[in-house]
Amino acid sequence: MILTVTMNPAYDMTYRVERFERGQAHRVRSVEQRIGGKGINVTRVLNQLGKYARATGFSDHAFAAAAELEMPVDFVHALPWVRRTVVISESEDGTATALWEPGARVSNPHAAEQLAVRVAGLLPDMDGLIISGSLPSGIEPSLPAEIARTALAAGVPTICDIDGAALRLAARVPGVVLMPNRAELRRLTGAAVDTAEAIVTVTRPLVERGVRAVLTTCGPEGIIAVTTEGTWSAALPEPLAGNPTGAGDSAVAATIAALATASDPDWPAVLTDVVATSAAAVVIPVAGEIDRGLRTRLAPAVLVEELDPSFSRKSPPGQISS
DSSP: OEEEEESSOEEEEEEEESOOOTTSOOOOSEEEEEEEOHHHHHHHHHHHTTOOEEEEEEEOHHHHHHHHTTSOEEEEEOOSSOEEEEEEEETTTOOEEEEEOOOOBOOOTTHHHHHHHHHHHHGGGOSEEEEESOOOBTSOTTHHHHHHHHHHHTTOOEEEEOOHHHHHHHTTSTTOEEOOBHHHHHHHHOSOOOSHHHHHHHHHHHHHTTOSEEEEEOGGGOEEEEESSOEEEEEOSSOOOSOOTTHHHHHHHHHHHHHTTOSSOOHHHHHHHHHHHHHHHHTSSSTTOOOHHHHHHHGGGOEEEESOTTOOOOSOTTOOOO
C-alpha cells in the first residue's frame, strides 16, 4: 500500500469555456467539481495504475466524508473549511488557466503532532509515502521533513513534492526523493534553471549531501533526474497539448509506484514510465486522471538520454565515488 499526505486539500472546480478572454463575460459550457489537492490526485492515479493507495492529511468533516466515498482515507480533522481551486479549460485549444485559493488556517495547536502520529502508525503497512502540495497557514514548514525522516527510518521510500521553506527543509533529509518543477527548484536554489545543464549543476550537490534523487519536472520538455545512480533526461519527441494541471501529480504517482516495487530501480525505465504517465494526464481535462491506453502507446516513444555517465554515487552521503 502507498500512503499520500495532503495537508492543504481542495475542491477542484473546472469551468469549460470555448475561449477565455480577460475582462469579458463568458458562458460556461460545463462545470465539474471534485475533491482534490495534490496528494488526492496522486492517490487517484495510483489506483488507476493498479497500486492500492490511502490518503491522509488535514481536512474538515465534510471533505473527509466526500473523499471516503471515492478512496480509503484517514484524515486529521483540523481545518475549519477546505479551499477551492478553479481551472478554466478552453475547448478551442486546450489552454488551462488556474486560480488557487490559499486555504484556511489550522487553529488546533496539536494538529501537526496528530498527523505525524497518524502517519507513523500507518507506516508498517506502507510500501511508499508521498507528501504533496502546499501547507495550510498555522502549520510549520518543518512538518513534511519530520514525517519524511520518520518514514525513511522505517524503510519506506518517500517523495516530497512541496515548495518554499518546506522544500528547503526536506532537502536536508537523507534518502528522500524530491520532485520540484522548475519554478520550485529556482526558489530552492536561488539559481537559474533554464537548461538541463543548469538543472544538473544545482541539483547534484543535493544528491551529494544525501538526497536520494531530484527529479525536476520541466513541463512539455520532460524531466531531468539526478540520482545516486546517474543523471538522465527523458521526454517525448513532441509534447502533447492539453491541461497540464495534473501532469506533475501523475509523474509523482508513477515514480512512487516504481520505488515501492523495487529497492534498486532501473531509473531509465522509471523515467520512461513517468513521462508517459504524465503525458497521459495532459489529455484529460481534470487533474487526477490518466488515459491508460495512451500511456501504454506513448512509452516506446519516450527518449531517455544519460547526461553525465561519470556521476554515480554508491557511497554514503557526503562522499562521491570516483
